[in-house]
Amino acid sequence: MEEYKRIFKQVTFSLLTIIMIFFIGIIGFMVLEGWDFFKAFYITAITLSTVGYGMPENISHATIIFDAILIFSGISVVLYLISSLTALFVEGDFKKIGGILRMMKRIENITNHYIVVGGGKTGKYIIDEFTKTKIPYIVIERDKEKINKLLEKNEYKDINYIIGDAKEEDILLKAKIYDAKGVLLTLPSDVDNLYISLTAKTLNPSLYIVSSATSSEEVRKLLYAGVDNVLLPPEITGKRMALMVSKPNVLSFIESTQMDFGETFGFAEIKIPENSWMVGKDFGELEISKTLDIIVMAIRRNGKARYNPKSNFKIKANDSLMVIGDQEDIERLRRFVIMAQV
Known part of the structure; x- marks a missing residue:
C-alpha cells in the first residue's frame, strides 16, 4: 500500500509541476516580449507540446534562452510522469490498486469490529473463521510479505489490513480502535503482546482482548496488562493430543461437525x-x-x-x-x- 501511495505522490507531483511550468511560461513571455495573456498562453502551449509550429520572428535572445529552458523542463517532467504511470501499469497493477481503494472504503465504514494483530499462521486461521462467520475485522501486520502471500490466494483478496507496527498508537487509530469490540494478539513475542495490550486498553478500556502466550509464566503478566483471556498453544496442543488417544471418537465428532454440516x-x-x-x-x-x-x-x-x-x-x-x-x-x-x- 505504501508503494502505491508513493507512486500516486509522484504522479501528483508531476502534474502540479507541469501546471507550474505552464504558468511560468505564460508569465515569462508576457514579461520578456510584452505579449498579452492569450498569445503567451498559445506560445507556451506549443512550446511545451513540442508541436513545432515555430516561434514568432524578432524575439529577443533572452526569450530564446527562456524558451529553450522551458522546453527542456517540460520534457523532463513529462518523462518523469510517464515513468510513474508506467510503474502504475506494470509494477503497481491497477487491479490491485482498485482492490486497495475498495478496502480503504470498507475500513472507513467498519465498526464493531475486531483487530487481529499479526497475519501469520494463527492470524490466518482467525481470518478464516471471521470470514466464515461474517465478523468484521482489520488485520495489522508489519511484514508486508506476509500480507502479500495471503493476497496471492483468491479467498483472501478481500481481507482488511493495515501495514504497520501495532505498538504505535497511530496504527491502532488507523485500525479504528475506538470503534472496535476487541483485539486478538497473535505475535510470537510476549513482550510485544503485553505492550500492545496496555496501549490498546489505554485508548479503549472497553475492548475485549485475547492473547496467545509462549509460557505459563507470562500469563499473569498479560492478565495484569488488561488481557481478558490468554491462550497457551502448548497447553492446547497437549490436551488435544491426550484426547486423541483417550477419547478419539469424541474428538473426531467435534472436529467433523463443521465439515459434515457445511x-x-x-x-x-x-x-x-x-x-x-x-x-x-x-x-x-x-x-x-x-x-x-x-x-x-x-x-x-x-x-x-x-x-x-x-x-x-x-x-x-x-x-x-x-x-x-x-x-x-x-x-x-x-x-x-x-x-x-x-
Missing part, C-alpha cells in the same frame, strides 16, 4: 437483553428448536453453564443461549431474542 454451520452465544420478551419465560415456552433449526446446548448465567436446560428453567435478563446450528438460523434467533416485551 461452512455455514457453527456455534454461537446469544445474550438475552433486559427488555427481551423471553425474560421471565420458561425455557420450554420459547420453543426455539421447533421454530428454528437450532440446538440450545446450554444457558450461561453468571459465568456458569446449565447444560441441556430443562423445560421449566426460568429465563432471566443477561442469560446467554449457547447454541449450535446454521448461521442463517442463528442470525434469525438473534433478531428473535431482542424483540421487546409486549
